Amino acid sequence: MNPAQLQAAERRLEGFLGALVPLLGRVERQTQAGLYVRGLLLDGARKSIEPMVARLPGADVQALRQFVNQSPWEWAPVQAALTGLMLDRLLPEAVLIIDETSFPKQGDQSVGVARQYCGALGKTANCQVAVSVHLGTDRACLPLTWGLFLPESWITDADRRTAARIPETVTYQTKGELAVAALDRVRAWGVGPRVVLADAGYGTSHEFRAALSARGHPYCVQVAPSVKGWSEAPAPTGPPPYAGRGRPRRRVSRADLPEPLALDEIAATLPAEAWRTVTWRQGTKGALRSRFAQTSLWPSHRWTTTRALPTAPVTLLIEWPRGANAPTHYWLADLPGEALGLRRAVRLAKGRWRIEQDYRELKDELGLDHFEGRSWPGWHHHVTLASMAYAFLVLETVRGKKNS
Incomplete structure (x- = not known):
């Protein structure tokens, strides 16, 4: 959005943020959240903190960096509130779409970074990989929650875990397990059983499909x-007739x-x-x-x-x-x-086509992959705020279609 577009939408943005940022607690955090979301919404080639601050009157680099990287606010309640808000306003008939996206990185300090398949580059490279669950219809789609994949090399490295502030409760999970855990979260937030869509990276696993069925998800x-x-x-032909030697076979075999x-x-x-x-x-x-x-x-x-x-x-x-x-x-x-x-x-x-559009717009327009912090909390704060900004754009797009 250019400054004029953001100014025209300011009253609606204030109302949107007013339903979410009080969950962050202190007024200063609420103020910084509003600045961060506006920074993501405003046009600009880079959406890391310093370029955003340069476009935001009244913003401060250190204050915004402390808010996203160090402030102890919990992201799950914000994601839950955003889920409820969008479910009520827009997408009662939506399906749930599971996919993953990657973030190419330099160095080895960003949380979860490793040499692994990087979909963004189409090859094995140094990157982070995140699993997300999106709510989608033919009209709109948006991310509800995220799970950052941690390779086993991160799980077993105490020094890296401490430096990245990874909670002790975080254990190794496959991407399929991250996806199921994300579905469990949105279920707890009020999203009832819905049709789940996923690509072959998830659907081929019978454990994944069994987990969906066990949870009542079509x-x-x-x-x-x-x-x-x-x-x-x-139709098994059954065990062969007893030949009179040894124990008769009773179980059906392959x-x-x-x-x-x-x-x-x-x-x-x-x-x-x-x-x-x-x-x-x-x-x-x-x-x-x-x-x-x-x-x-x-x-x-x-x-x-x-x-x-x-x-x-x-x-x-x-x-x-x-x-x-x-x-x-x-x-x-x-x-x-x-x-x-x-x-x-x-x-x-x-x-599933809309989730690819989500990832593209989140990265190209809202700087999803521009985050330069290295910590577990910082990464989750950033993707939560980017999801908020994207949800607001979805609402604005739908509003524009209704008024046209």
């Missing part, structure tokens, strides 16, 4: 083609079942009439459409891990664009109580 998640299952309910197929193998068995062209939304260059097929799948993972046969199928959705040599994407969907039609399944599967 889901539509992308999976790798190597996932295996049966396209018909597996040999008593038909061999499960990988999803790409199942796709190859579908008849031509199973494939239909579906348009899921209008893009900037016209209608977005592709060919899809939908069938039932009994995943085999529970058999290999617990020797329990699947009792109910999930929906397997496959995308095979015209002209492609093979299917390009696979999703598993489990929406208990809903007869999932193909068009609805496709719209859900393709619903």
Whole structure:
């Protein structure tokens, strides 16, 4: 926003902040929070503290730096209040979208930094990686909460933990576990069970899908083609007849079942009439459409891990664009109580596009990746304040559409 736009929206911004910043406690913190959010909203090439202060009348570098890096305010209550505010005002029908984003870094002191896959650069590099949960619809999408991934090298290094002020209660969690913990947080903040969308980095894990089901979350998640299952309910032939020697075998073994197929193998068995062209939304260059097929799948993972046969199928959705040599994407969907039609399944599967827009705008417009602090509290303070700024922009955008 340029200064004139921010000035025109000042009354609305004051009301928006007034619902959130009292949770920070001291009046000085509330003042600094307002300055920080305004600094993120104002146009500028860099959104680190010194460039923001140069654009903010009355701001002080040391005061703003102390507020975001050292002040002991808790970020979770602010994220909870922001979640409730946006849920009430804007997105009662939204889905929950899980993804991760990376922050390339120099040096080894920023909390969580390590050589790992960096999506922002498309290669292994020195970076931080964060998992986030977003509330999204066709109209809008915004982050609710964040989890910073800490590699095991950080968890076991007492000196680095102390320097970065990582709480003793923080233990190693995979990215999937961070995502589930984030879902648990937003559930505690009043976001009831909703359809969860995620890419194959999360959806391929049967532990992740089982955690969603255990929490009552319907889901539509992308999976790798190597996932295996049966396209018909597996019917064991049963143990062989007793031969009269030794103990009779009573448990069903893997040999008593038909061999499960990988999803790409199942796709190859579908008849031509199973494939239909579906348009899921209008893009900037016209209608977005592709060919899809939908069938039932009994995943085999529970058999290999617990020797329990699947009792109910999930929906397997496959995308095979015209002209492609093979299917390009696979999703598993489990929406208990809903007869999932193909068009609805496709719209859900393709619903993750907005989270990429969130990350892009948060970084390009609001400086999500411009934070120069190194501590655990500082990082969480920054992403919380950036989420506040982004939520305000979402409200302004929706308001503008309503008035146009």
